[in-house]
Amino acid sequence: MWDYTDTVMDHFYNPRNQGAIADTQETGIAVVYGEVGSIACGDALRLHLQIEIQSDKILDARFQTFGCTSAIASSSALTEIIKNKTLDQALNITNRDIAEFLGGLPEAKMHCSVMGQEALEAAIYKYRGIEVEHHEEDEGALICSCFGISDARIRRVIIENSLTTVEQVTSYVKAGGGCGSCLADIEDLIASVVQETAATSRRVEAELAAAPTLPLTTVQKVNLIQKVLLEDVRPMLIADGGDIELFDVEGNIVKVILKGACGNCPGSTATLKDGIEVRLRQRVLPELIVEAVNL
Amino acid sequence: MTPIYLDNNATTKVDPEVVQAMLPYLTEFYGNPSSMHSFGGQVGKAVKQAREQVAALLGAEDSEIVFTSCGTEGNNTAIRAALAAQPEKRHIITTEVEHPAVLNVCKQLEKQGYRVAYLSVDNRGQLDLVELEASLTGDTALVTTMYANNETGTVFPIEQIGLRVKDAGAIFHVDAVQAVGKIPLNMKTSTIDLLTLSGHKLHAPKGIGALYIRRGFRFRPFLLGGHQERGRRAGTENVPGIIGLGKAAELELQHLPEAVKREKQFRDRLEKTLLEQIPDTQVNGDRKSRLPNTTNIGFKYIEGEAILLMLNQHGICASSGSACTSGSLEPSHVLRAMGLPYTILHGSIRFSLSRYTTAAEIDKVLEVMPGIVERLRALSPFNSDQAGWLQGREEAVAANR
Ligand code: FES
Numbered sequence: 001m002w003d004y005t006d007t008v009m010d011h012f013y014n015p016r017n018q019g020a021i022a023d024t025q026e027t028g029i030a031v032v033y034g035e036v037g038s039i040a041c042g043d044a045l046r047l048h049l050q051i052e053i054q055s056d057k058i059l060d061a062r063f064q065t066f067g068c069t070s071a072i073a074s075s076s077a078l079t080e081i082i083k084n085k086t087l088d089q090a091l092n093i094t095n096r097d098i099a100e101f102l103g104g105l106p107e108a109k110m111h112c113s114v115m116g117q118e119a120l121e122a123a124i125y126k127y128r129g130i131e132v133e134h135h136e137e138d139e140g141a142l143i144c145s146c147f148g149i150s151d152a153r154i155r156r157v158i159i160e161n162s163l164t165t166v167e168q169v170t171s172y173v174k175a176g177g178g179c180g181s182c183l184a185d186i187e188d189l190i191a192s193v194v195q196e197t198a199a200t201s202r203r204v205e206a207e208l209a210a211a212p213t214l215p216l217t218t219v220q221k222v223n224l225i226q227k228v229l230l231e232d233v234r235p236m237l238i239a240d241g242g243d244i245e246l247f248d249v250e251g252n253i254v255k256v257i258l259k260g261a262c263g264n265c266p267g268s269t270a271t272l273k274d275g276i277e278v279r280l281r282q283r284v285l286p287e288l289i290v291e292a293v294n295l
Numbered sequence: 296m297t298p299i300y301l302d303n304n305a306t307t308k309v310d311p312e313v314v315q316a317m318l319p320y321l322t323e324f325y326g327n328p329s330s331m332h333s334f335g336g337q338v339g340k341a342v343k344q345a346r347e348q349v350a351a352l353l354g355a356e357d358s359e360i361v362f363t364s365c366g367t368e369g370n371n372t373a374i375r376a377a378l379a380a381q382p383e384k385r386h387i388i389t390t391e392v393e394h395p396a397v398l399n400v401c402k403q404l405e406k407q408g409y410r411v412a413y414l415s416v417d418n419r420g421q422l423d424l425v426e427l428e429a430s431l432t433g434d435t436a437l438v439t440t441m442y443a444n445n446e447t448g449t450v451f452p453i454e455q456i457g458l459r460v461k462d463a464g465a466i467f468h469v470d471a472v473q474a475v476g477k478i479p480l481n482m483k484t485s486t487i488d489l490l491t492l493s494g495h496k497l498h499a500p501k502g503i504g505a506l507y508i509r510r511g512f513r514f515r516p517f518l519l520g521g522h523q524e525r526g527r528r529a530g531t532e533n534v535p536g537i538i539g540l541g542k543a544a545e546l547e548l549q550h551l552p553e554a555v556k557r558e559k560q561f562r563d564r565l566e567k568t569l570l571e572q573i574p575d576t577q578v579n580g581d582r583k584s585r586l587p588n589t590t591n592i593g594f595k596y597i598e599g600e601a602i603l604l605m606l607n608q609h610g611i612c613a614s615s616g617s618a619c620t621s622g623s624l625e626p627s628h629v630l631r632a633m634g635l636p637y638t639i640l641h642g643s644i645r646f647s648l649s650r651y652t653t654a655a656e657i658d659k660v661l662e663v664m665p666g667i668v669e670r671l672r673a674l675s676p677f678n679s680d681q682a683g684w685l686q687g688r689e690e691a692v693a694a695n696r
Contacts, residue, residue: 002600012604018674035676042598042626042641046676064676066641068600072674 005103008073015072017062017079021048028053034123036115043067043112045075047119049082051127056086063119070102070109077101078116087124093117094160095172096243100260107171114157114172143185146178151189158193166190201227216285222249224284229256232283233276244276252287254280296610299656303496304445304473304589304647305614309539310498316542317500320535328532329523338534345541349505352544353490354481361506361524362537366472367396369491369506370439372517372528374400376508377437377466377489378409379515384436388465390414390422391632392446397439397470398628414440419581420449420633427456431463438467442474442490446616446629446645447580448589450478457486466512472496472504476547477555477586488512494536498649499543503536554650559587561657562648566590572665579616579630579643588648591616591630593639597671602644605667611660616643638677 004012023031030051037044043066050060061079065072077098082090095113099105105113140152157163157172166186170176176183204223208216216224226246237244243259256276277290300308320341326332328339346357353360363369374397378387389401391413401411412430414422422440431438438460443450453469460467468489471480476497482490490507494500508514508527520529570576575595594602599615606613616627626640635643646660 009604012601013608015674042637044676064674066596066675066677067598069604071598072601 002069002106002109004069004073004106007077007101007103008070008105011073011076011102012069015063015076017060017076017083018064019048019062020046020064021050021060021062029059030127032123032127034119034121034126036118036122037066043071043115045071045115045119047075047078047116047123049123049127051087056088058082058085058087058090067112067115068109070105070112071115073102074098074105074112074116075119078120082120087127090120091124092245093120096161097259107168110161110172111174143189144175144178144182146182147174149173149175151185154186154189155193158190159197164190164194201231218249221284222246225249225254225280225288228280228283229276232279236275237271247293252285252289254288254290255293256290258292299609299611299659301646301648301652301656301660302612302614303649303652304448304645306495306501307498307649308651309495309500310543310546312546313499313539313542317535317539320538324534328534329521342532342534342537345537345544348541348544348548349492352475352480352548353492353507354483354485355507356510358525359482359507359510361508361527362532362540363491363504363506363528364502364533365504366394366470366491366493366496368517369472369493369504370394370396370468370470371400372506373468373489373491374404374437374439375517376512376514377439377468378404380466380513381436384434384465386410386412386432386434386436388412388414388427388430388435388438388440390416390440390451392416392420392444392629393439393441394445394470394472397441401439410434416449416632418633418635420444420447420579420629421581421584422451422456424452424455424459428459431459431465433464435463435465438465440469442469442471443478443586443589444580444629445473446627447591447633448473448586448647449581450474450584450586452584454486461486473586476543476551477588479551482507482509494540494543497543497547499540500536503533503540505540550650555587558648558650558652561652561654562588562590562646565646565657565660566592568661569664572661573668576668577639579633579635579639589645590647591643591645593635594642594644594668595638596675596677597642597668599642599644601671602642602667605671606644606660606663609659609663611663614645614647616640616645 021031030053031048032051033046033048035046046064048062049058051057052059061082063075063079065075081093081097081101095110095117098113098116099110140150143149143151143154153173154169154175158169161172163169163172166176166183169186169190176186204227207220208224229244229246233244241260245257245259247255247257249255272290272292277288280288280290320338324338324341326335326338328335328342346360349360350357363372385408387401387404387409389397389411405411414426414430416422438456440451440456442453457467466488467486469487470491472491472493473496475492488509492505494503514527516527516529518529523529523532566578569592570578573594577593579591579593603613603615616630630640630643
């Protein structure tokens with residue numbers, strides 16, 4: 001039996017916001033839904049959103065889910081997370097946020113949280129009139145025919161969740177969990193993502209080394225900040241149950257979003273100044289100032 | 296809360312009489328049956344008695360029983376032994392719905408140059424004897440099939456298969472792990488050459504099994520070492536396990552006729568009432584030829600793991616053919632081989648009874664199950680009226696394959 005957290009079980013036994021949202025044609029209010037899912041792998045989600053057009057805010061979110069315990073719990077969690085957020089804020093939500101909200105999911109069940117994130121995107125894209133065909137996930141070659149999963153989609157989970165093994169990819173998107181004939185292709189994809197990431201950081205470093213006396217361009221600066229955050233800072237925070245995301249860079253002010261345990265940690269100012277700022281000053285620019293933004 | 300245990304095809308409760316029989320061999324009588332002194336000899340006698348008890352359950356002779364550690368070992372041994380007995384033949388026949396302890400051995404053998412035919416099953420999980428006949432060739436070394444399917448309970452026409460196998464001059468191995476103790480067997484009148492059984496499916500403990508090897512069969516051992524089991528399975532005997540299996544076999548023989556009647560009656564009531572009370576529900580498996588203790592029911596539009604956890608809340612233990620429970624992501628290969636639609640595949644639940652199952656336990660399942668299905672269907676985007684979305688996707692998936 002799976003080892004589920006109490007929060008997962010609570011959201012399974014007492015799902016919040018289940019059902020559909022009826023469109024009452026109220027002015028200024030839009031109702032939309034997004035669907036994802038595959039019958040082959042046994043889960044599907046229809047996420048309904050009620051949006052206040054003027055403020056771009058999600059007033060209400062409801063779900064209908066066909067799936068296992070963690071699929072139902074992830075859907076319930078998602079609706080709780082996104083209520084009262086603007087669509088842009090909601091688009092920033094990752095599957096990791098959903099899993100974190102639930103106190104974690106067994107790795108083999110992470111695909112349930114991915115499904116939540118994808119349904120959310122599908123709903124928002126639909127509302128904004130972005131053709132689903134233009135969404136990167138539907139492009140690219142079909143890698144796993146058992147579960148109908150493209151290389152673009154696999155790449156994306158590899159990058160977003162820093163996955164390094166085929167088993168992890170299977171846990172996150174199910175690709176490879178069937179006949180197994182796509183496992184070698186998935187391995188290749190992982191290798192190529194790793195290579196690309198390494199190449200990018202080498203390039204950034206080379207650019208900097210080549211022009212040591214010139215001031216950084218904005219793009220270089222942002223790239224470098226991003227690199228330091230990803231490589232030095234994130235692993236440290238994740239180990240403590242937190243996380244960080246770069247929100248914006250204005251001049252020398254670096255705006256970050258602290259997440260998870262860091263988001264409400266009383267010591268987070270110290271983390272910001274002593275940990276993150278010091279590192280960024282050493283490795284990017286001595287004038288940098290780090291600030292946390294609250295969304 | 297004492298659990299209502301309806302997962303007996305996974306494993307069974309050890310009978311208290313079995314435990315009693317084993318205890319002295321875990322404490323007082325710890326001698327090695329191979330030893331020359333009387334302390335060991337006494338244990339050897341007990342092992343001999345257990346062998347007789349197991350043989351009696353199968354209608355076999357004592358010398359035809361070899362103790363193994365489990366069903367998996369029995370299956371591996373039988374398949375390897377059959378091939379070693381006819382090194383010139385390179386063809387094996389099995390079915391798509393076997394247990395991994397047979398399927399994975401066959402897949403491995405394919406890599407070693409054997410050709411393997413995997414017989415298909417129909418939507419009841421039943422074999423086609425014509426397909427079997429067509430697959431048999433002069434090069435067929437072995438036909439290995441299960442007696443009864445663990446997931447659906449479907450019972451294969453073993454003797455009809457055996458006649459055809461013998462006509463073709465091949466060896467017939469039967470994985471009877473799910474059948475022994477649930478169906479009367481008689482090896483004397485049977486066409487089976489090799490038969491596997493496992494103790495923990497018949498109220499003996501885990502870690503003990505047996506392999507029936509027809510007298511005169513050219514056997515090559517799988518485990519090499521000492522002379523135990525007359526050189527056919529090396530390794531110091533699991534004496535307490537063997538004693539337990541012997542006792543369990545004796546009890547099984549005693550209880551069999553009455554237990555079969557009782558379990559079948561409970562099973563049928565459970566099945567019939569669930570089907571009557573819950574719409575969009577079906578039985579998976581061959582209702583004419585099926586184990587008396589097993590029912591596999593598909594509840595459309597919902598998913599098995601969710602059903603299991605809701606049942607678990609009421610202390611009811613069952614099992615599901617759904618992908619999510621098993622740790623693998625694909626739905627049960629058995630239900631898939633039967634060509635069932637995904638809507639049923641994912642929402643299939645297996646209830647398997649034992650002689651300990653009571654009427655009150657069945658009542659409890661009947662009391663809670665309709666509510667569980669209703670609750671999950673209310674959560675699901677696929678109700679019967681919205682099934683279009685589902686069907687579209689199911690077709691898309693099928694087209695992709
Ligand atoms: S093609 Fe990916 S698991 Fe079968």
